[in-house]
Amino acid sequence: MKYQNVDHMTHHSQLQSQLIRAQGIYSQRNRAVKYTKRGLFLESLIYYHKYVVNPLVDVLRIIYTPFQADSFLIHASRDFPVEVVLTLEKLYGVKTIEDIVDRIELTDELFRNAVAEVDIMLLQSKEGEKFNGYQPISITGLL
DSSP states (O other): OOOOOOOHHHHHHHHHHHHHHHHHHHTTTHHHHHHHHHTOHHHHHHHHIIIIIHHHHHHHHHHHOGGGTTOTTTTHHHHSOHHHHHHHHHHHOOOSHHHHHHHHHHHHHHHHHHHHHHHHHHHHHHTTOOSTTOOOOOOGGGO
8 A cells, every 4th residue: 555645635626626517416316306307217226326326425425435436335334424334225125116216315315425524524624624634524414
């Protein structure tokens, strides 16, 4: 493993870009909703993963592992708090269209709260605080 010094401004910019990208993808969540209304499970499932749950994971990565924010679900069970892992397992463990509909509603609130958390984190970081000592506010109250 090779260790590198992290340029604070570059890292901040990368996390900001990841947040904006996740918000853009999540803004297309209606693609999943559309297929649930049509009763098409497979299409609903793929769009649910792509436009609903995956962007949530990207935002959670920024909160919990800002120096490994591009790791997606690799080592998620190790990197995230237990409550977050259990919630992600529930969100990914859909079996019916009704499950997808329910999980989209749950994810809406989780995503909004996670984005608000990252906004605070990035604002504090921009003001000169490093990510090392940052303690996330628990978004797990909704989980």
